[in-house]
Amino acid sequence: MDKIETTDVLVIGGGLAGERCAMEAAALGQRVTILSLVPPRRSHSCAAQGGMQAALGNCVKAAGDSTDLHFLDTVRGSDWGADQEVARIFADNAPVAVRELAHFGVPWTRVRPGRNVYHIKGQQVAIDEPAEKAGLIMHRDFGGTAKWRACYAAAGTGHAALYAIDGEVLRLGIEVRDRAEALALIHADGRCHGAVTRCLRTGQVGVILAKATVIATGGFGRIYGRYTTNATINEGTGAAIALATGVVPLGNMEAVQFHPTGLWPSGILVTEGCRGDGGYLLNREMERFMVELEPAKQELASRDVVSRHMMGQIRDGKGVDHPGGPHLWLDLRHLGEEHLTTKLREVYEICRDFLGIKPWEELIPVRPTQHYSMGGVRVNKDGEAYGMRGLYAAGEAACWDMHGFNRLGGNSLAETLVAGRIVGARVAEFAADHQIEADTGLALAFLQETELTIDAWLARTGQGPNVYDIRDAMGEIMMGKVGIFRQGDELQAAVNELRALHDSLDQAVLRCREPGANPELSFALRLKGMLRLALVAAMGALAREESRGAHSRIDFPARDDRNCLSRTLVRWGHSEDEPMFSYEPVGLLDLPPGDRGYGKASHVDMELSIEQYNDSVLTRQQEQGRLATQEPMGASLREGAWHDAEARAGLTGT
Amino acid sequence: MATESDSSRELTFEIFRFNPLDPGSEPRMQTYTLREEPYMTLFRALNRIREEQDPGLQFDFACRSAVCGSCGMMINGRPTLACKTLTSDLASTIRLHPLPAFKLIGDLSVDTGTWFREMGSRVEAWVHERQAFDPEAIEEPMDDDLAVAIYESDRCIECGCCVASCGVANTRGDFLAPAGMNRVARFMMDPRDGRSTGDWFEVVASDEGVFGCIGLMACQDVCPKELPLLEVYGYLRRRALGAAFVRKQR
Amino acid sequence: MARSPYISSAAEAVDRQSVRGRADATWPAESRRQVIYELISGLSGLALALFMWGHMFFVASILLGTRGFDWLAEALEVTYIAQPTVVIIFALFVIHAALAARKIPAQLRERRRFAHLAKELRDSERQWRNIGPDGVLKPHVESWLWIWQVRTGMIMLVLGSFHLVLIGLDIFTTLFGDRAGIEAATSMARTAGGLVWVYGVLLLCVEFHAGIGLYRLAIKWGAGARLSRTALWRVEKFLFWFFLGLGLVVLLVLAEIIPPPLGFILGS
Ligand SMILES: Cc1cc2nc3c(=O)[nH]c(=O)nc-3n(C[C@H](O)[C@H](O)[C@H](O)COP(=O)(O)OP(=O)(O)OC[C@H]3O[C@@H](n4cnc5c(N)ncnc54)[C@H](O)[C@@H]3O)c2cc1C
Numbered sequence A: 001m002d003k004i005e006t007t008d009v010l011v012i013g014g015g016l017a018g019e020r021c022a023m024e025a026a027a028l029g030q031r032v033t034i035l036s037l038v039p040p041r042r043s044h045s046c047a048a049q050g051g052m053q054a055a056l057g058n059c060v061k062a063a064g065d066s067t068d069l070h071f072l073d074t075v076r077g078s079d080w081g082a083d084q085e086v087a088r089i090f091a092d093n094a095p096v097a098v099r100e101l102a103h104f105g106v107p108w109t110r111v112r113p114g115r116n117v118y119h120i121k122g123q124q125v126a127i128d129e130p131a132e133k134a135g136l137i138m139h140r141d142f143g144g145t146a147k148w149r150a151c152y153a154a155a156g157t158g159h160a161a162l163y164a165i166d167g168e169v170l171r172l173g174i175e176v177r178d179r180a181e182a183l184a185l186i187h188a189d190g191r192c193h194g195a196v197t198r199c200l201r202t203g204q205v206g207v208i209l210a211k212a213t214v215i216a217t218g219g220f221g222r223i224y225g226r227y228t229t230n231a232t233i234n235e236g237t238g239a240a241i242a243l244a245t246g247v248v249p250l251g252n253m254e255a256v257q258f259h260p261t262g263l264w265p266s267g268i269l270v271t272e273g274c275r276g277d278g279g280y281l282l283n284r285e286m287e288r289f290m291v292e293l294e295p296a297k298q299e300l301a302s303r304d305v306v307s308r309h310m311m312g313q314i315r316d317g318k319g320v321d322h323p324g325g326p327h328l329w330l331d332l333r334h335l336g337e338e339h340l341t342t343k344l345r346e347v348y349e350i351c352r353d354f355l356g357i358k359p360w361e362e363l364i365p366v367r368p369t370q371h372y373s374m375g376g377v378r379v380n381k382d383g384e385a386y387g388m389r390g391l392y393a394a395g396e397a398a399c400w401d402m403h404g405f406n407r408l409g410g411n412s413l414a415e416t417l418v419a420g421r422i423v424g425a426r427v428a429e430f431a432a433d434h435q436i437e438a439d440t441g442l443a444l445a446f447l448q449e450t451e452l453t454i455d456a457w458l459a460r461t462g463q464g465p466n467v468y469d470i471r472d473a474m475g476e477i478m479m480g481k482v483g484i485f486r487q488g489d490e491l492q493a494a495v496n497e498l499r500a501l502h503d504s505l506d507q508a509v510l511r512c513r514e515p516g517a518n519p520e521l522s523f524a525l526r527l528k529g530m531l532r533l534a535l536v537a538a539m540g541a542l543a544r545e546e547s548r549g550a551h552s553r554i555d556f557p558a559r560d561d562r563n564c565l566s567r568t569l570v571r572w573g574h575s576e577d578e579p580m581f582s583y584e585p586v587g588l589l590d591l592p593p594g595d596r597g598y599g600k601a602s603h604v605d606m607e608l609s610i611e612q613y614n615d616s617v618l619t620r621q622q623e624q625g626r627l628a629t630q631e632p633m634g635a636s637l638r639e640g641a642w643h644d645a646e647a648r649a650g651l652t653g654t
Numbered sequence B: 001m002a003t004e005s006d007s008s009r010e011l012t013f014e015i016f017r018f019n020p021l022d023p024g025s026e027p028r029m030q031t032y033t034l035r036e037e038p039y040m041t042l043f044r045a046l047n048r049i050r051e052e053q054d055p056g057l058q059f060d061f062a063c064r065s066a067v068c069g070s071c072g073m074m075i076n077g078r079p080t081l082a083c084k085t086l087t088s089d090l091a092s093t094i095r096l097h098p099l100p101a102f103k104l105i106g107d108l109s110v111d112t113g114t115w116f117r118e119m120g121s122r123v124e125a126w127v128h129e130r131q132a133f134d135p136e137a138i139e140e141p142m143d144d145d146l147a148v149a150i151y152e153s154d155r156c157i158e159c160g161c162c163v164a165s166c167g168v169a170n171t172r173g174d175f176l177a178p179a180g181m182n183r184v185a186r187f188m189m190d191p192r193d194g195r196s197t198g199d200w201f202e203v204v205a206s207d208e209g210v211f212g213c214i215g216l217m218a219c220q221d222v223c224p225k226e227l228p229l230l231e232v233y234g235y236l237r238r239r240a241l242g243a244a245f246v247r248k249q250r
Numbered sequence C: 001m002a003r004s005p006y007i008s009s010a011a012e013a014v015d016r017q018s019v020r021g022r023a024d025a026t027w028p029a030e031s032r033r034q035v036i037y038e039l040i041s042g043l044s045g046l047a048l049a050l051f052m053w054g055h056m057f058f059v060a061s062i063l064l065g066t067r068g069f070d071w072l073a074e075a076l077e078v079t080y081i082a083q084p085t086v087v088i089i090f091a092l093f094v095i096h097a098a099l100a101a102r103k104i105p106a107q108l109r110e111r112r113r114f115a116h117l118a119k120e121l122r123d124s125e126r127q128w129r130n131i132g133p134d135g136v137l138k139p140h141v142e143s144w145l146w147i148w149q150v151r152t153g154m155i156m157l158v159l160g161s162f163h164l165v166l167i168g169l170d171i172f173t174t175l176f177g178d179r180a181g182i183e184a185a186t187s188m189a190r191t192a193g194g195l196v197w198v199y200g201v202l203l204l205c206v207e208f209h210a211g212i213g214l215y216r217l218a219i220k221w222g223a224g225a226r227l228s229r230t231a232l233w234r235v236e237k238f239l240f241w242f243f244l245g246l247g248l249v250v251l252l253v254l255a256e257i258i259p260p261p262l263g264f265i266l267g268s
């Protein structure tokens, strides 16, 4: 039966995380098949422009940087929601990952010796770079770190990295199937055996059985409808099929990062730099509302504060009308043509290409938008999913958990590569020790279930809601009520409305029945999963009665380390109507919870001592399904190593 | 600022329709109308047409921000990225065809992915190292000017617009085409790649390579990323010529 | 730097697989042949173009009147420059045509597709409102011009061969005129006697074809990097109009429609 194929390792997702993982497994001798919705080079990893964090400490503004400092920044940034051992593994490996990319051909921007003029917070600053660092990988300031740490390749870091990694995938002869979608995981008794797939060229379904399966499907920003900087393919199907197993939990689905200035109506990211350089925000009455609402910092207030006030303006009817929904204005006119075409060239180009305007003459329509999903398939430090042997996850799709409740800019690209290398190696070991264990009957049963779903969609006729309307309604609910600032009553309303939408899906009717992939059917098949992700994110947010990182509850403004220093886990049993929530400790604590150094400072202290907390981590995580790792818990943590790091680097602080 | 929608234009879309998987489908042009919105790009317009008027319409978008290369199509006779094409830049009748030179998947969707993957294998688009990677060592220094030059070529997003615009690529299936030649040049100028110039010649110095190019320059004119393609060809030709003579003495 | 035990070593394995036995790759004979073909077709085009400029100045001697023309023709013949030139040019003409024609799509279907695309690109300008430096898009006519390069080449192949045979007979035989050689009288007689139309077409073709050809040659070998395309285009336009203008005046004189404008110099 040619509908059933086999491979050693099945990697779902051809972004940086998936491909790096596939490479590692292939290099270790496994036969690897990569599935991707689009040709791998079109994965959303290509959109990352800013940079990739790694503590190389090459330029003057990075001098004294260390992996310890990177670890500190990452844990603080996460608002202590991260697994600190994972953050440690990450920080230690990030330099290797960056240098390895140089080896694979990424044209990193390099240190230019001698006088350099940098543009720092609107000021020109001249700095002499020493000759002995000439030609090493350069850093830029990105994402609020102690040192300049983001390595970058001009304005296309993600692009260059993805192309280099994909080149290696070509070299290793790894099989890549693009326009192929995984629709369901094949599993039995806590063991994953591969996936049911659908070809987006022909619409044909089939099965790929594998010894090990990896989910690397990226973020799920599209549950916020159009209000996201993510690509149209970031629909979270990876997390959704993991949730659909009923066994594997998703972690921290309420931890969602937003960005204040997404271009409207497209949602494309407009860099923070334009506010840093003196841009204003205006409402429909052309008022600079930030001056009134935040007199001290005005537009330079933190991302979340700015976003909150923007949403407030829109809610108060002070948004500017647009057929796609209301927006606000970003005013850069006073910065002048010269500045905009040189220092803010990317912004100028975006305005030219996507709005057809000159930003020194006209206003820019913007809105806050979703940007990054910290949550995802909950895995242990080897990348193996909770409760499911042979299933792994890496990259934005995973909750490996180095980001906790807030990701630092530039940490996610680095994560994809570090996790890809490590998880890839573990996957290869697993595959080497195991056989394909599923029988044809099991595979066919899962295939049949998918076919039945498809047939049901195609068979349903009559008057019913349209899938795109359901999606739009979901986006409105998510952005309006599960957005940047959250409140119990609104979250409750969101949960109710999402549940109604979820139920209405059974009446939804397709209008297209053409043979082939059928774009409407393809979307419909993802919609249920998307609605479920939206629902568990909203429910998780409702249940988490504190504010931590990007999760800001107006009704619970403090971070509550006494009750909530935990990770939300959610499972959705196969025939259940309701998801099931549980909580586990965030992981071993090395850096004790404290002030982030920015944002709101208030928090409720832990009741337990660090030791008491740490003692219970392993058992409580195992209770939640954590599988044994290759090395014991804590083996990679270098306790207290961060202690002197700041002093050594000449930074004041804890 | 044209925010008043009542003064907006009525756009007419003439879109190529053909579903090769549907035995009943014939290649044809189908017409749709849509009222123009402020800042409307073809990303928004095509999605609205699909969602409101014709759910079967096939086209590809992913990043919708001109970085992924998914959405190349012929727009009023010109191959370019639909996601960064504003309707306000177009006459009120908008004609859309799939990119020529690629295999048609359906309607406006073509298989650029397979084409580029084959090209990548053909030119072996990866760094052919001479040394093993040492995770302990710091990176090899590289002059930033060289890094910038490599990046300039590396920027290609594989959208296929150049291929679609090139008369040669449209008539010769084996032609490496602009993007392929650019890819070769990118690795040729990278000192980390251990290939000697001679290794390249099968691929480059032939009618399938740079000598197949007849200098039409459509590629350069349509490349949405404005890659310096003509410089690339000059570079490849000169390298080919140089190598033809240097090689003899070895 | 402190290392985590998680740093994997698979990268090593990756690299081992990558070192390929490429060092002794041999220079493929086929590719070398292609380099040579390309060189010959380019150089023959260049040589022909340069010759045509020389040729233009040669026939322009008619502007000085028949005496000037005859004097120059005789000078080139007694020094045995003219005779071999005819043979060489004829050879170059054929070689160039043969090599250049390889680039013309073989099948009618392909030529149609090519022409369709070139036309679409040429006309797209009208359906785009925003072509220009800031709208990023540039109008594109060069593909269309290539088609005309082929067409003019074809025309030249016929008319040019005819002309070369005529001139060959003139130089090597006594069929025309009083002696074996080019004479103003015979030239003018046959031009006025009807060849004026042939020469007119030929002239237009030559100038168009050579102008675009040189421009393309410069672009192909990378002159476009140093001189911008717009600058090259301006140079090519100037050359085209200059030689076309000069050629037309010469043609009018040859056809005895106007008297030699510079005839007074030699006093004829
Ligand atoms: C605009 C923007 C800018 C950013 N800038 C930065 C930055 O400067 N620095 C930084 O560190 N991070 C940045 N990020 C975040 C970073 O880009 C992503 O987190 C990271 O690239 C995710 O990589 P990934 O490999 O996990 O997933 P992706 O690159 O999103 O890849 C997902 C892959 O999964 C495939 N896939 C999905 N579902 C399925 C399915 N069901 N079946 C088969 N295949 C499937 C897709 O086709 C795709 O190949 C940015 C993000 C955005 C949106």
Ligand code: HEM
Residues within 6 Å of the ligand: B214, B215, C041, C042, C043, C044, C045, C046, C047, C048, C049, C050, C052, C093, C094, C096, C097, C100, C101, C103, C104, C149, C150, C152, C153, C154, C156, C157, C160, C206, C209, C210, C212, C213, C214, C216, C217, C220
């Ligand atoms: C006999 C008839 C001729 C034919 C059929 C012919 C055909 C062609 C063709 C098809 C090309 C394009 C080749 C390519 O782009 O690689 C070309 C190029 C060229 N031709 Fe001709 N041609 C002819 C005569 C001439 C003459 C008489 C001249 C000189 C005046 C000339 C000068 C050139 C030049 C300079 C080029 C550019 C060469 C290049 O790009 O490599 N050709 N010719």
Ligand code: HEM
Residues within 6 Å of the ligand: C055, C056, C059, C082, C085, C086, C087, C089, C093, C156, C160, C163, C164, C167, C182, C186, C187, C188, C190, C191, C199, C200, C202, C203, C206, C246, C247, C248, C250, C251, C254
């Ligand atoms: C060595 C070779 C050549 C010689 C000696 C030569 C000689 C002449 C002479 C004597 C004339 C005057 C008219 C006549 O006597 O009929 C003439 C005119 C002309 N020749 Fe040639 N010719 C040569 C090659 C070519 C070639 C290859 C072309 C183009 C393909 C060409 C194109 C023309 C044209 C267009 C005219 C008309 C003059 C004008 O109007 O400017 N000739 N040539």
Ligand code: SF4
Residues within 6 Å of the ligand: B155, B156, B157, B158, B159, B160, B161, B162, B163, B178, B179, B182, B222, B223, B224, B225, B226, B227
């Ligand atoms: S060279 Fe330009 S047009 Fe061609 S594929 Fe690359 S980006 Fe697209």
Ligand code: F3S
Residues within 6 Å of the ligand: B165, B166, B167, B168, B169, B177, B178, B212, B213, B214, B215, B216, B217, B218, B219, B220
């Ligand atoms: S369009 Fe084609 S012919 Fe050459 S200059 Fe560009 S590759």
Ligand code: FES
Residues within 6 Å of the ligand: B060, B061, B062, B063, B064, B065, B066, B067, B068, B069, B070, B071, B072, B081, B082, B083, B084
């Ligand atoms: S959708 Fe990515 S380039 Fe247009």
